[in-house]
Amino acid sequence: MILSLDTSTTVCSVALHTLNGELLGCYELYTERTASSRLTMLVQDVVAHTGRTLADVSAIAVAKGPGSYTGLRIGVSTAKGLCYALDKPLIGINTLAAMTEQIRAFYAPETLFCPMIDARRMEVYCAVYEQGGPELVATNALVLDEASFADLLANNRVVFLGDGSDKARAVLTHSNAIFPDVPVRPSARTVGTLAVEAYADGRFEDLAAFEPYYLKEFMTTRPKQQVSV
Structure with missing residues (x-):
């Protein structure tokens, strides 16, 4: 099986596919703010509720970006951590490609x-x-x-x-x-669809070197200097 994660935007989703592309389960959270902090909980739930364990997973896939700097960092960090812990390969999928797949x-x-x-x-x-x-x-x-x-x-x-x-x-x-009438949001469902193809082709990431595809440098603003009155 392939466990797929997508935290590119405020949508936080996890999906589990068989290696022939069958979707076993998918959990998605839609919030005004990033739900990436709940990612680990979603991983545990989708695996448990499909009657599997993490030991059954053959690879971990993650939406690599572009998208939210914070969301991508959390998703990729979680995916890499799972790969190290389970000794599984990592598959990176372009977020935009996965959206189009829908x-x-x-x-x-x-x-x-x-x-x-x-x-x-x-x-x-x-x-x-x-x-x-x-x-x-x-x-x-x-x-x-x-x-x-x-x-x-x-x-x-x-x-x-x-x-x-x-x-x-x-x-x-x-x-x-x-312009479609139905909104199209990033989802682990189609990250998993593309990851099944990548797995069959042996297209895996260098786990140590892999980084999110931020596309642009993270922009921050300096806090205003406080003025004593």
């Missing part, structure tokens, strides 16, 4: 997909995928405006998905821009 089957073969995770102001983390194919546009941080994706939209129908797509909807008026 809706591929509902669209025509020529459709393009642009998953988006909300960043600051008009910025999003995004990529563009072909139907059933690799990245057409590599994962990047993009500040959206009216000209964004103009070349792709001129000749392709593009599905914009994820919480960052609300920003795209506000500025992209091209008739080829498609």
